[in-house]
Amino acid sequence: MAEEMSLEEMEQKKEMVMSMCICPSCPSWVECGEKGGYCFSTIGKSGCINEESGCICGGCPVTEEMGLTNGYYCTRGSEKEQLGK
Numbered sequence: 001m002a003e004e005m006s007l008e009e010m011e012q013k014k015e016m017v018m019s020m021c022i023c024p025s026c027p028s029w030v031e032c033g034e035k036g037g038y039c040f041s042t043i044g045k046s047g048c049i050n051e052e053s054g055c056i057c058g059g060c061p062v063t064e065e066m067g068l069t070n071g072y073y074c075t076r077g078s079e080k081e082q083l084g085k
Contacts, residue, residue, distance in 0.1 A: 014040055020061040027054035028074055038073035039063070044081060046074040 005013065014037065023029060023036025032048035039062055057063055057071040070082040 010042060014042060016065070017043075017062050020065065022056060022060045022062075023074065026056045026074070028052055028072070036074075037062075038077075039066070039068055039070075039079050041078045041080040044073075044078045045076070049074040051075075 017037045017040045018035060021036040023038060024031075028049055028051065029036075030046070030049045032046075034046055034048065037043045038046055039057065039060075052072055052075055055071045057068070057073060062068065066079070068079045070076070070079055073079070073082075076082055
């Protein structure tokens with residue numbers, strides 16, 4: 001993902017992430033009105049998922065599309081946060 005994206009590009013990328021997101025199918029998912037997309041830098045960690053009960057991030061189409069390498073974005077933060085950027 002490019003370091004410097006315009007607001008419009010960020011919004012388009014976020015929409016793409018949300019359209020492919022499989023977070024609600026995860027065993028760690030807690031229904032609280034969030035929509036997922038925790039891997040994306042403008043979304044980040046969940047405000048209500050506190051327990052890691054299994055992770056399906058590795059099988060998510062967003063992981064492949066964006067070249068992500070981490071997991072448990074819901075509890076550990078976005079890819080960018082986990083890489084310390």
